[in-house]
Amino acid sequence: MAPRSTAVAVFTVVAAVASNGAVWHPAAMSRAVTVTTGARLHFGLIVAPGHQFGSVGLMIDQPGFVVRIEPLGKQSPDRIAATPQTAQRVAEFLAQYRSARSAAPVAVSLTREIPAHAGLGSGTQLALSLAAGLSRLFDAPPATAEDLAWLMGRGKRSIVGRVGFTRGGCIFAPPATAETPPSGTADLVVLPTPADWRFLLITPPGQTGLFGRDEQRAFQQMAPMSAELRDRLLRWMREEGQPALARADFPAFSAALYAFGRAVGEHFAPHQGGPFAHRQMAALVDHLREQGVHGVAQTSWGPTLTVLCPHAAAARALADRIAADPRWCDCRRLCAAPRNEGARIVLETD
Missing domain, CATH: 3.30.230.10 (Ribosomal Protein S5; domain 2)
Incomplete structure (x- = not known):
C-alpha cells in the first residue's frame, strides 16, 4: 500500500x-x-x-x-x-x-x-x-x-x-x-491581538441568544441607528479601538471595548431585554466594573459575556472568584487565547 x-x-x-x-x-x-x-x-x-x-x-x-x-x-x-x-x-x-x-x-x-x-x-x-x-x-x-x-x-x-x-x-x-x-x-x-491577552467567557446556564426567525424579526422591527450613534461608533473603531490594539494598550482597549459594546447594546436593548441580554449577566457586568474590571462586553446576541484579561493568570484568578460567588457559580467559564x-x-x- x-x-x-x-x-x-x-x-x-x-x-x-x-x-x-x-x-x-x-x-x-x-x-x-x-x-x-x-x-x-x-x-x-x-x-x-x-x-x-x-x-x-x-x-x-x-x-x-x-x-x-x-x-x-x-x-x-x-x-x-x-x-x-x-x-x-x-x-x-x-x-x-x-x-x-x-x-x-x-x-x-x-x-x-x-x-x-x-x-x-x-x-x-x-x-x-x-x-x-x-x-x-x-x-x-x-x-x-x-x-x-x-x-x-x-x-x-x-x-x-x-x-x-x-x-x-x-x-x-x-x-x-x-x-x-x-x-x-x-x-x-x-x-x-496581543498573544498574552486572554478572554474569559462566561455563559449562564440554559440560555441562548436570539437566532433564526426571532433574530430576523428583531432586525425588521429595529429602529434606525441615529447618525450621531453611528458616527460615535465609527470614531471608536478608527480613533480608539484600532490605535489601542496596535500599540497593545490594554487599559485603553479595555475601556473602548466596553464603551462600544454598551452603546451598541443600548440600541439593541428593546429586542434583547436591555443593554445585556440576560439579567444575571447584566448584574455581573456591574459587579466587575465596580471591582475595577473594565474590558467587559457581550458577544453578539449573547448570552455569553467576554472579559478581557491582561494574561492567563489574571483570567484564571477572575474565573475562580466568579466560581466562588453564589450569584454566578452556575455559569460556564472558559479562558481563551487570541x-x-x-x-x-x-x-x-x-
Whole structure:
C-alpha cells in the first residue's frame, strides 16, 4: 500500500487562499480532510442606511470546531457523528452546499464543537469548515472565501466570522458606502491581538441568544441607528479601538471595548431585554466594573459575556472568584487565547 501523505494549510490570505483570492484545491484524490477553527467574538454592529452593516470582533482559540470529512461510496448515505443539534446543522449545510456544487456522500465527524446560539459564531465557522473542506476534498472549482460564505448563506450582515475564518485576528469592518464594494472590505482592518491577552467567557446556564426567525424579526422591527450613534461608533473603531490594539494598550482597549459594546447594546436593548441580554449577566457586568474590571462586553446576541484579561493568570484568578460567588457559580467559564491565524486545514492524500 502506498504511504499516505498529509498536506497542511492554514486558511489565510497567503496560505490556503491564493494571491488572487481563490481557494487552493488539490489535484490528487484525497482520503480525508480535517478543518480546525477557533470561535468568533462579536462586539456589535454599526447599522448604516441602505441595510449596510459594519462590525467589530475577533477570533479566539477555543471553543472551536474540529471537523473531519471523508468520502464514501456513491450509493452510501451521509454519516454524521456529532451532538444532535450540530448533526442537524451539518445535514442542512451539506444540502446547502450541494445546491450549488457537486459533492459525493461523506462521513462527517466532529470531535470539538462551538455551542450553538451562545454568541460565539458557531453557524459561520461550521458552514465554512464544511464548504472549504468539501471544496478541497472534491477538487471543486476555485472560489473565494467570500463566495463560499454567500453560497452557505452566511455573512449577510457581518463579515467578522468569514474574515476571522480566513485570517484570524481582530477585525474592524466599517459599513460599505457608495465608494466601497457591497462586501465592505475596502476599508477592512485586521490586526493581531496581543498573544498574552486572554478572554474569559462566561455563559449562564440554559440560555441562548436570539437566532433564526426571532433574530430576523428583531432586525425588521429595529429602529434606525441615529447618525450621531453611528458616527460615535465609527470614531471608536478608527480613533480608539484600532490605535489601542496596535500599540497593545490594554487599559485603553479595555475601556473602548466596553464603551462600544454598551452603546451598541443600548440600541439593541428593546429586542434583547436591555443593554445585556440576560439579567444575571447584566448584574455581573456591574459587579466587575465596580471591582475595577473594565474590558467587559457581550458577544453578539449573547448570552455569553467576554472579559478581557491582561494574561492567563489574571483570567484564571477572575474565573475562580466568579466560581466562588453564589450569584454566578452556575455559569460556564472558559479562558481563551487570541487566534491570529485562520482555520487550519489538513488534507490526507493517497
